[in-house]
Amino acid sequence: MKILFSVFLLVSSLLLSGQTREKAFEINAQLGRGINFGNMFEAPSETAWGNPWKPEYPKIIADLGFNHVRIPVRWEPEERSAATEPFTITPEFLNRIKEVVDSCLNTGLYAIINMHHHEELFENPDGQKERFLTQWKQISEYFADYPDSLLFEILNEPHGNLDATKWNTFFADALSTIREDNPDRVVLIGTAEYGGLGGLSKLELHDDDNIIVTVHYYNPFSFTHQGAEWSNGTDAWLGTEWTDTETEREIVQDEFAPLKAWEQQKNIPVHVGEFGSYSKADMDSRERWTTYIARFIESQGWSWTYWEFSAGFGIYNPDDDSYNNRLIDALLNNEMSEPAVYVGTAIYSSQFDQTINDWSLSTNNGAGATLIQSSGNLAVDITTAGSEGWHIQLAKNNVALEAGKKYRLTFKAKSVDDRTATSYVGMNVSPWSSYSGYSGFSLTDTFRVYSTVFDMTTTDNYARIVFDLGTNASDITIEYITLESVEIQFPTSVESVKILKSKIYPNPTYNQLFIDNQDDFQQLQLKTIDGQTIQQTQLANHLNEITVDKLSSGIYFVTLSNQVLQQTFKIIKK
Template sequence: MGNTLEPETEGAWGGAPARKADFERIKAAGFDTVRIPVRWHNKSSDKPPYTVDAKWMARVQQIVDWALAEDLNVILNSHHFDPIHDDPLGVAAWHGGVWKQIAARFAGYPEDSLWFELENEPHKNFNHTNLLETLAPALKEVRALHPTRAVIIGGENWSGIKSLETLALPEDPNIHPTFHYYDPFTYTHQGAEWTAPDIPPVGRAFPTTQDAAQLARDVASIQTYMARTGKTPFMGEVGAFDRHIPLADRVKYHRMITDAFAPTGIGVCTWAYTNTFPFYDSAKGRWLPGMLGALGLKEQD
C-alpha cells in the first residue's frame, strides 16, 4: 500500500485514499500479505507523551481491520519518520513513544497475521553503529504488550541487500530481518526526480550480462545469510519506476526477480499497489496486464 499513508494528505502521492474494496481486490488476486507503510512523526507531538493524533490512529486501525477482514496478513510499519534519520538517538524516545501507542491500539490482535516493522529504510545518520540503540525504546514498548509478536528490522543504507552482511539483531527469536531490492538502481529509478542530485539517466536497459550475474550473486548472498544466521529475511520492497520504463519491461523485471529468488523461499512485498510503481491501474479499474503473472499469480480479466 505504498504512498498511501505516507503523504500529508492520504493518497496525495499519485493515488487515492485506501478503500475497503482495495483489500477485497488484493485478496481476490491471490495475494496473502499487505504491507501498510505509515508516516507517524507528522501526526504526533515531539514532546512527551508524544501523543498521536486520535483521528489518524483510528484511520490506520480502520485500514488494518479492512485488510485482516479479508484474511490478509498485515505488516504495519513506521515509514518516513524523517527526524530519526538525522538525529537517531535524539529522536529515539519520540519514536518509542509513538510505538507505545501503536502497541496499545493493536493489543489483542492475532499474532500470526499482524506484524510490526519498527522503521523503514534507515539511512543518513541512522546506521548500524546506532541502529539497535535507536530502536530499543520502540522495541521495549512493543514487547511490553506483545512479547512474542513478529517484529521486522531492516539495516542501514536504505536496507539494501548488502546491509544484511553487517546487520546485528537483538537476541529475540521473533525478530526478522528485511531488505529492499531495487537493483540495479540505475535501471529501477531512472529519471526518478526524488533521487536528485544523482538522478539515474533515462534509457537504461535490463538485463545486461552484468545485471544477470549480479542477480545470481545476490540470490547466493541470501542463501549464505540464511545458512549463517538461521534466519529467513523478508524482501520488503521491490519495484521499478513506471514513468520511464515501459510496462512490458517492468513485467520482465518482476518476472526475473521473482524467478531468481524463488528457490530461497523468502517472502516478498512488491512496491506498490496503485500509486507510484503501480500494479493496479485505478483509472482503468484493472490490474496492469502481465504484472500479476510476473509474480506467479493468475492474470485477471
C-alpha cells in the same frame, strides 16, 4: 498455486529453523507474496501524493492471489501526533490505521504496519529517540490484542545520522518496548544504510525468536529508477533496459548470496519488503525483471512485498480502474524462462601479473591506503578507513565508450574480512557522474566474480572505471578486471527455448568439455571473452569432446550452430 507456494515456503523454512524461531518461519511462509500500500499513509497526508486508500483495495488484492499487504505509515506529521511529550498519536489517526488493518485481516490477508519516512529521526536520532520509542509503545498497546496475522516492522530504511551502530541500539530498544505488550508478535527488522543488502553485515541481532529480517532490492538502480522525478539525475538513465541475460541474473544471485549465507548462519527467516521498477522503464524490461526477481526470491524460500499497488510502480490505476496485467502475471503467474546471453568484445582487460601501473589510488579526508602488486593480483592495503566510499578510490582512466552501445564490467575480488564496496564506470571530470549506476557488492575472504551491465547514451573517450573502497579498513585483492562491449543474443523463440536440449559439461572445467548435441548442431566455435575464435570444429550428433587443458583460466564462449539455430554457452576454464 497460492497453497502450493505457501507449503513450499513453510517446508523450506522449517528445514532451516530446527527448534528455534519456528513461529517466525511459519508466519513468513504465510506471508508468501504481498504488495505495498505505497504513497498512501507514508505521504505527509493521505491525499498529499494523490493516491488515497480505498476500502475496496484489500479485497481486490486478495482476489488477485496475494497473501499480505504492507502498510507504510508516517506517524510524525503534526495532524497525526504531537512533537512534544507525551508524543501522543491522535485517536483519529490510530483509528484510521485500524480501519485499514481490519479491512485487510477481514479479507484473509496478513498485514504489516511500520514507521516510514521519519525524517526528524534520521536527522537527529538521539533527540528523537524518546518520541520514537513512545510512539511504538502506543502502537504496541493499541494493537496488542490483534491476532498473529498482524506484524510490526520497526522502521523503514534507517539512514542519515541513524547509522548502523546507532540503529543496532535503537531497534533493540524498540523491540523491548514492543515486547512489553506483544511478547510473541512477529516483528520485522530492516538493515541500516537505506534498508539494502549493504547494511546486512552491520546488523547485530538480539536473542528473540519472533523476528524476521527484511531487506529492499532495487538493483540495477539505473533501471528501476530511471526518470524518477524525486531523484536527481535519473533522466540520464531513461531507455535503460533489463534483458534477462545470464549475466544480469548472475548479478542478482551474487548480490543476494551473502543474505542467503547469513540466513543460514543466523537461522532467521528473510523477507524482501520492497522491490519494483518505475513506470518510465519499458514494459518488456519491467515484466522480465519482475518475473525473475519474484521467482528468484521464492526459490530462496523467502517471502516478498512488491512496491507498490496503485502509483508509479503499481499494478493498478485508480484513475480508470485498470490493471497492469503484465506486471500481475510477472508477480503471480509467470514461470522463469530461459535467459538471454551476452557475447562480448573486450575494451579493457587487466594484466596484473605484468603491471598495475594503469591504475591509480587516491586517498582523501584522512583515509590511508597503498596500491601494490601481489602474486599476480592487484591489492589495496588499507591502513585507515574514511567515512565515505570515495575517500579511498581505485580508478583507471581514459576508457573509450561509445553512445548506443551496451557494456559489461566484470571483476574477480576478495577481502580479508567481510565488507562492502561500490563499483561504477563514469566521468573523469566534474561532476564525476556515473554512466553505469553505482553497484554495491559484498566481499568475503573467497574470490568471487562480480558483474554489472549498462547502456551508454553519450560518447566519452576519457571515461574511468572506479572502485570506492573508503568505508572499511579491510584489505582488498582483485584478480582481474574486464570491460566489454556486449551484444545480446535472445533465445530464438519461445518454441526454440523449449525444444533445445543440447548440453555442455562440466562447467567450470579443467581439461575437457563434453557437448551432448541433441539438436542437430553442425558446428562449434570456441571464442575468448574478447570475441577471438580460438577453435572451430564440426559436430557429430550426441556426444562430442574437445580438450581445453592448454587454455588459460578465464571466461570463454562456446557457440553451437546449424543453418537454422544458434546457441551460445558461457564456460569457465579453471
